[in-house]
Amino acid sequence: MVASTAAARAEARPAKARIRVSPWHAIALIAIALACVFPFYWMVTTSLKDQAVALASPPVWLFEPTLDHYRMVLGPKDVGPSLLNSIIVAVSTTALAILLGTPAAYALARFEFRGKSDLWFWFITNRMVSPIVLALPIFLLARNLNLIDTHLVLILLYLTFNLPIVVWICADQFRGIPRDLDDAARIDGASRFTVFWRIALPLAAPGVAVSAIFSFIFSWNELLYALVLTRSASRTAPVAATSFMSGYDLPWGQIMATGTLIVLPVIVFALIVSRQLVRGLTMGAVK
16 A cells, blocks of 8 residues: 555656646746736737827826727728638638649658659749749739639638648648548548548548638738739728828827727637647657
8 A cells, every 4th residue: 555655656756747837937937927917918009009109108007098099990091891811812712722722731641653853843842932022923924813802812822822821731640640541541442532521531630721811811911912903992901901000190099099909800710729839840749
């Protein structure tokens, strides 16, 4: 009895040691958390301040909040339609990227075919090209096709850049799934599509979720091409945020209110899928 108790205590000690955090680690984590959270805090509080209070020096920490800036950006400044345009473009791009990218990733992970290395090289290097280099050729092409200031041009363009991300992440997930599962299903009479749809895709769901998150965030935040290719009808939220800036006046309250409205959906979306995000990023890290 005594021996078993001593053995249990010996096993419990390492567990306690693993969860113990030194004060310096705690201070470092708190400092990192504050550094990450403070910009969002400053943006939200500035959006609730009067212009004079927002520009006060030293900064005013205690103030009477106002929603006038939000009324302005959602009313006369017409930011609401821009947010709707961003939602349409980001959701459509993400859905198409997942629909087209997951079968391509499965094919690259499971099959050998001619030109596979060249295709994989294109997927890997696609995002290495500076966006400003392609801005003018893409504008001329969109103008010749009468696609300027349309949702379609942004969806197709963002799909071109987001599809490699989906393929890259999902292909790694599919490689981690044992081939024996595919072979067993084929022996039972399942088609290739059935194996992909009912076996491989559910097992790779965390990776698919991660790629969908990245695709949505990149489409939501993209500014350069939206600024070049849209005017008013299809203007996205990041472009609307730049319209407040002028050479003589910087309405910081309205700018920060627009920034808060842009960031808020992404934060909510990230919190909802945070479990899948962590699971997908860490899958395969531990054998």
